[in-house]
Amino acid sequence: MKDFMDRVLEKYPAKTFKNRKQHIVIKKAEDDSLQITANTRTIPGMITSRGCCYAGCKGVILGPIKDMVHIVHGPIGCSYYAWGTRRNKAKTKPGGQNYIEYCFSTDMQESDIIFGGEKKLKQAIKEAVEIFNPSAITISATCPVGLIGDDINAVAKDAEELYGIQVLAFNCEGYKGVSQSAGHHIANNNLMRSVIGTGERLPTKKRSINLLGEYNIGGDGWEIERVFKKIGYEVVCVMTGDGTYDDIKNAHTAELNLVQCHRSINYIAEMMENKYGIPWLKVNFIGVSGIAKTLRDVALYFDDVELIEKTEKVIAEEIAEIEGEMEYYKTRLEGKTAFLYVGGSRSHHYQTLLKDLGIETIISGYEFAHRDDYEGRQVIPDIKLDADSKNIEHMTVEKDENKYRTIISPERYKKLEKEIPLAKYDGLISDMHKDAVVIDDLNHYETDQLIKQLKPDMFFSGIKDKYVVQKMGVTSKQLHSYDYSGPYAGFRGAVVFAKDLTSGVYTPAWQYVTPPWKVEPLLEGKVVGGDE
């Protein structure tokens, strides 16, 4: 494998070679702890899958909050492309507002770039308030806004005073950082600074949790909530899938934060622990074994015999409902191999589900992860910040003397730490097998080479790769949008996934790719009109 990867890399120009080889590691033993380079600039011209800071901030974190008007300050495209494309499902609450079907932009024109766009932004906020009377507004900056120096923070502040609602400004210009990741961080910071902790509503049930880093793509969040509610938990807030402004304001009242997408939301989890004393747990809702372990971990945290029993009962019920189907799909999929290249956390989560189905992940990678997502959080103190990362504010918070609670005693925390992943994440590499390849910021050239060499049975990635890989004759599934299916999370989601995947692998269309006349020559090579 190493020789092969060397051959792939050799084609690169010298500088590119030096860079790319640090982003690719091969696991030589099960307990091999590897160091990878991540969260650094993409080399121009590589055909990367990465997006920008704005996409991470507005597209990922803010967009799903359904009852805020999200105004994008910039030329039309940025707002347009983030309009309905991420499948963040959202139901309107009775009496509530839902802007998920809407796209708001200041549609900056040349004159705004030359003379400044603040006036237009102010006017746009005024119009949004007049037409919709929203409970709160966000403003997301796009590339030119930072370059021409529009002060969106000042505009937001003035608007807050004028209209008496919160107006949050996010300086998430596309060129900041090196990928979507910078935008996640910027969104986390401002939600923490301005929204979380400002509500007064208290949970009504004994066990309350927040789901962090769950974006309700294809209805995942709803399926997860269903199971938690069945056990008896109160879900205070989901950040941010099907999320509401009001729920986020009250997130500080929950007793535990569950972190699904570590990359996009770990900042809030850590800050909430420091400010409000709420511990956080790394969870995984994907895969039967993933969600079962998560439910058990959460029950253990709350330390209640009845809850633990109820949890086991629910797990048993849920598994009973799906195990027949899962077994069937496993017979269809077992022994197959997969490539996983998604986001900054999903490539890890989905390995659990693939394992449930007997599929081995031979290559795995992330678009915008950091070293801790690959190697585990213990490396965070050692991560050297480069110029691109230093430009993104690292916010620290103080203990809130009024709202800080000791939810579990320090002694118990210490004991629990050994049993469940409290504020702990071991990263993707720890779960990969020997010989597996881990790649950061995979590009088209590497994808093409790896598929030709390793011939996986299936490839999981996003829409930009999907049809490339499918044309190569490999089943290709989008794990950002689930190919418009879902949910894939939880017990029931696992079955939907297994069913979709089986359909993708076994669809009759594959057998028609090569025309029959290319399999067997039609003519026996007789010369027409010969002397026969």
Added chain:
Amino acid sequence: MLDLTTKKIVERKALKINPAKTCQPIGAMYAALGVHACLPHSHGSQGCCSYHRMQLTRHFKEPIMASTSAFTEGASVFGGGANLKTAVKNIFELYKPDIIAVHTTCLSETIGDDCKTMIFQVEADVPEGKHVIHASTPSYVGSHVTGFSNMVTAFITYLSVNSGVKNGKINMLPGFVQPGDMREIKRILSVMEIDNILFPDTSGVLDSPMTGSFEMYPLGGTKVEDIIDAGNSNLSLALGSYSAQAAAIELEKKCKVPMKTLSTPIGIEATDRLITELALLTHKAVPYSIEEERGQLVDLMLDSQGYFNGKKVAIYGDPDTVIGLTEFVISLGMIPKYVITGTPGDAFKREVDAILAKNDIEGSEVKAASDLFELHQWMKNEPVDLLMGNTHGKFIARAEDVPFVRVGFPILDRYAHQYFSIVGYKGSVRLIEMMLNAILDKIDRTCPEEDFELVM
């Protein structure tokens, strides 16, 4: 569905809601994909390239290959010259296109990157016989249609040459239409035996077949040598004043190729004008097969007229397409009640108003630089019988329960559209079929049982 859209209309000067356009670079990327073995390159943040590739992929369900200069904060301060140089080197080394078509973004435009000079400076990294060109496509000017037009024009500016020897061909500039449309235009030209250079040509690229192997550069696309040779043609025919005309003007200016602008051949009248023009060129009678197609269309128009006559339509989308559709629905006896585009520009209203005036239609709202929120509000105040436009209208269609025909760009929620055409007589037949299906399906779905008909 769209519950927050009010019937009451508040005047907006700044806030665009549910746009009917997007930004220039995606149009530039689409145009560049219509050149054989061309890699579009986005000179800006990674996000631009990612967003455009995603949206084009969602529309075509095909691979969309393009690269980016991957600007970070440093490049935004010091300029993207170094990024472009690295990109060009990597692209030719790894992806080996015949040509790289760079388009700018609001980022590189705002900082004032001079791409022309930058391209001159990377010449040493361009293998012999290969090309790098660029189009200036600032996102804050025009729309994706402008970007398409700018990129097509840029290819001509960089490449086309008048060698002094005529090639006996015509340049056919199809404008921002779909691969199926380009294929149909080629077929018509072939039937009429007209030697031509169709540019750009996304057929064979964005409707490429499944063969089991991925081709980074599929067989289709206008060849670079043909774009060079376009300077030697007898005539350029631009189909569409917004997306095709500028390139024809550039050919006239640069290479002295005479030009003529026709509208996008959507509907019977526009197709008649195209066929007449082509027949005049060949000095030959129009082939029977074309007359047969036309006759079939007129036959269908008569057969189905009862369902169209007097019905009101709302049409939105890109100017050339919308102008064509407007004229077409009038030929069916319908009333284009609302006609909008998100793309700015006065010509749109002028052209649509002229069509309406010619047909004595009054009381229609025609507006450029409009958006779907405004259109929906109008529809709430005075409903229509049919809605025609891209996928984004499906929310309005559901909210108002109005029959809906997907036409234009983008179509994100239906399949196979890139194989079919809406241009020419055959395209009109397809449009009528889609419009009838939408109208009749609604009748079937909503009428009382006693009115449910076997034959319609």
